[in-house]
Amino acid sequence: MGDNGRPARPTERTDVPARPDPTAHRDVPGPSALPDLPAARAVTDAVSERDVEVLTEQLGRPPRGVVGVAARCVCGRPLVVRTAPRLDDGTPFPTTYYLTSPQAVAAVSAVEATGVMKELTARLGEDDDLAEGHRRAHAAYLADREALGHVPEIAGISAGGMPQRVKCLHVLVAHALAAGPGVNPVGDEALTMVADRWRPDRCTC
Numbered sequence: 146m147g148d149n150g151r152p153a154r155p156t157e158r159t160d161v162p163a164r165p166d167p168t169a170h171r172d173v174p175g176p177s178a179l180p181d182l183p184a185a186r187a188v189t190d191a192v193s194e195r196d197v198e199v200l201t202e203q204l205g206r207p208p209r210g211v212v213g214v215a216a217r218c219v220c221g222r223p224l225v226v227r228t229a230p231r232l233d234d235g236t237p238f239p240t241t242y243y244l245t246s247p248q249a250v251a252a253v254s255a256v257e258a259t260g261v262m263k264e265l266t267a268r269l270g271e272d273d274d275l276a277e278g279h280r281r282a283h284a285a286y287l288a289d290r291e292a293l294g295h296v297p298e299i300a301g302i303s304a305g306g307m308p309q310r311v312k313c314l315h316v317l318v319a320h321a322l323a324a325g326p327g328v329n330p331v332g333d334e335a336l337t338m339v340a341d342r343w344r345p346d347r348c349t350c
């Protein structure tokens with residue numbers, strides 16, 4: 146495999162936390178339970194050569210900075226990649242969870258085109274529970290990224306508009322798929338919005 150397709154090389158960092166038990170499964174909270182935060186999910190899932198091939202096909206270019214596959218289709222193909230907070234060329238990369246499935250991207254884009262982000266952002270100003278959940282999702286996102294390394298340029302900055310706005314549903318859906326239900330409420334809701342076009346439990350690859 147060429148350099149381009151290789152997952153990010155291990156950095157020289159010495160403060161990367163030990164890998165968690167890969168067999169440990171995150172608890173999925175019930176509807177009334179709020180997730181305990183921060184629930185850092187460090188790199189657990191290796192990227193195979195086949196994954197890199199699929200990612201290259203999905204993205205139309207070799208993936209950059211990929212350190213793990215954070216969510217997979219039921220068929221095993223990557224849906225979401227976990228990306229290093231700093232790319233090999235030094236660029237800070239805030240989008241730790243990146244949605245790669247073209248089918249999922251298209252479905253989310255179709256929902257975005259209806260203008261729901263404005264509506265969701267407005268709801269953050271009216272619905273305290275949703276706003277609190279969005280802030281917690283922001284904190285969880287940052288905790289996950291911090292587990293991959295500290296990048297001062299993007300410290301405290303998550304993605305997708307969190308914690309104040311809803312700017313990019315692709316980001317929030319990617320986080321919801323990676324973290325599981327109950328961590329990113331707007332992402333969870335966006336998943337229900339796209340469910341008639343795409344859903345993670347049904348392969349449309």
Ligand SMILES: [Zn+2]
Binds near residue numbers: 219220221350
């Ligand atoms: Zn599939």
